[in-house]
Amino acid sequence: MSKTGNIITGIVSGLAIGATLGVLFAPDKGSKTRKKIKKTAKESKDAIVEKTNEITQQLNNAFSSKQNEFSKELDAMVQNMSYKADDVIDAMEKKLAKLKKENEQIKMN
Template identity: 40%
Template sequence: MIHKGAIILGVLVGAGIGVLLAPDKGKTTRDRLKKEGKEVKDQITKDFKEVKDDLSKATASGKKKLKEEINNLASKTSYQTEKAITFLEKQLAILKEKNNSFQQAN
């Protein structure tokens, strides 16, 4: 995959070499440079817009993924909490039985 910056740099270098080697008159060269400069500017503007759009999509996707991960973590935590509560309830039942046996002995 060719990086857009490399393409733009190639266009600029090509334009510069073309100017140096061109046998045209000054006005013709300036007009051609102005036209090529506008094309490069338009391409850079388009590329920046694409990058901005890509970043916006990535950000939205990242937010969605983060929300999913938080929900998954909350679900797992809730499940583990439920297991801990069940364990503690069993332990309390055992302690309650022991306490009842102590009360009956007295």
């Protein structure tokens, strides 16, 4: 998780705790206090869910980006290896042709 994500999560958590404590210590009737706690808890839950979704999206974006980079690098490496394989095949064909000539010369002698 990024520093920004940690900071925002801390702020949201702090706000939720502060709001809950404020409601608990406010001079109000029990039923009103319970309603306020319920409302604060729901708002806190919603904020946490929203932040979790945001962080999940950031992670998905980062993963997708890295996956694309890896795919491009792998394609480039495979293409490079293909060129090298062609070079090796060409060199082996030349060597084979040279060996065939030498073998024909040996047979003639």
